[in-house]
Amino acid sequence: MITWGISANSHDAALAVFSKDGLEFASHSERFSGIKNDAHLNFKLIDYAKQYGDPDEIIWNERPFRKTLRQLRAGQGWNYSENNIKRYLKSYGITAPVKYTSHHHSHAAAGYYTSPFRNATIVCIDSIGEFETLTVWEGNGDKLKKVWSQGYPNSVGLWYSAMTQRIGLKPNEDEYILMGMAAYGDPKRLWNDMYEMFDYVDGPDIRYKDNLHRGCKHWKPELTTEQDMFDIAAATQKTYEFTLEQILEWAKKNTKSRNLVLMGGCALNCSANHLAYKYFDDVWIMPNPGDAGSAIGAVLAQKKEHMRMPHAYLGYNIEGDYPVEEALSELKKTGIVGVANGRAEFGPRAFGNRSLLADPRGRDIKSKVNDIKKRQQFRPFAPVVLAEHASKNFKGHYNNYMQFTSKCKHPFLYPAITHVDGTSRVQTVEADGSGIRRLLERWYEETGCPMLLNTSLNIKGKPMVNDLTDAQEFAIMYTTKVCTKATDDN
DSSP states (O other), X not given: OOEEEEEOSSSSOEEEEEETTEEEEEEETHHHHOOTTOOSOOHXXXXXXXXXXXXXXXXXXXXXXXXXXXXXXXXXOOOTTTTOHHHHHHTTTOOSOEEEOOHHHHHHHHHHHHSSOSEEEEEEEOSOSSSEEEEEEEEETTEEEEEEEEETTOOHHHHHHHHHHHTTOOTTTSHHHHHHHGGGSOTTTSHHHHHTTEEEEETTEEEESSOOTTOOTTSSTTOOSHHHHHHHHHHHHHHHHHHHHHHHHHHHHHOSOSEEEEESGGGGOHHHHGGGGGTOSEEEOOSSOSTTTHHHHHHHHHHOOXXXXXXXXXXXXXXXXXXXXXXXXXXXXXXXXXXXXEEEEXXXXXXXXXXXXXXXXXXXXXXXXXXXXXXXXXXXXEEEEEGXXXXXXXXXXXXXXXXXXEEXXXXXXXXXXXXXXXXXXXXXXXXXXXXXXXXXXXXXXXXXXXXXXXXXXXXXXXXXXOSHHHHHHHHHHTTOOEEOSOOTTO
């Protein structure tokens, strides 16, 4: 029995393949199409997925008719022809029977059933599903029970995206840039003015004075300078953290478990995620908590089966031994190297298999890497560190998936991975024998430095490198060596 989970036709399309042996493959459509946040399936993605077998059934991550009704309410017109999923799939040659689950149920299932927990509180915060924008669930054994639901148009995620648009960035894509900008601003300057956008806040019941679905470009039009934008970003982040605490405090009081699963696009806000530990003892965030991860969640919602997620390497495979010595040589020579090897990461972050790596000690490294990636110079970078050295260098919470920010204890030693506020989005690597682990071990042997700067192997506005052709093109276009596999003479 081959089951495909699909999230598509909105933004950031993804496909996951399950067999009788469990999860076999998961990838974003954008990696195959080359279109950032591609909303639609791709024939190359489908062909690659078919190596595991043609699908016997499809599980779709939301209920299309309810989505159509919400779009009608939002003034987007009657879009059921666009949401006719069977016809949509048929256009890609997919004719297997289709089942549906709700958007937030897919989020909750993706988080809970991949977690290490057999009981948990699950909080899902995103822009919008069909009608739901925020839900709280209880997971116990194989069962999920919804205990709270917030509905459209009141949405923390829509509000954050609207503020992203307000400062001139792209909503549903550049929210993480706003998060990085916040450290350069004064959150107190606009805090009171921003809070006036809220009509009511009581636990998870968060209401706004205006429907922000179409943005809020009208808000404070006199704020136009770069510092104004930084201050808006800072106030937005502060306000989001305040509302997140309201939600988490309510969830703690109204659910039984002290384990938390945090899901939805807002769970990618690594600057705020540490707040979860104020209210819960242990926290799990799936490596891909947004809509793309719901390709996995839709299937798990139907199966009601736990499958603890051991890693995020689920995508396209570049075969060959990890190029440890080649990458090490280039790092020692130039301080920067790309690596594209093994299975691509499923999610928005690279964990060593599709990574641009650099020496975190160089004072000019951050600028050089931002130049390669065509990014704003204020943008921060994350470290990947040997797990046994994490506590010596960082204070706070961290894990394998860069989901929390921690204070860097030695910012002057590692300026390339320390943000202006002294924090780092840390990725730890256990002694698991992986390629990135072996490279870190060799780097530490040669330099005494237990970490590397790690960012995704792409440039701004483009998806991560997927296959060998992508890797070769990146190396040529951006004059950066990209190692794909070990040479025979090592």
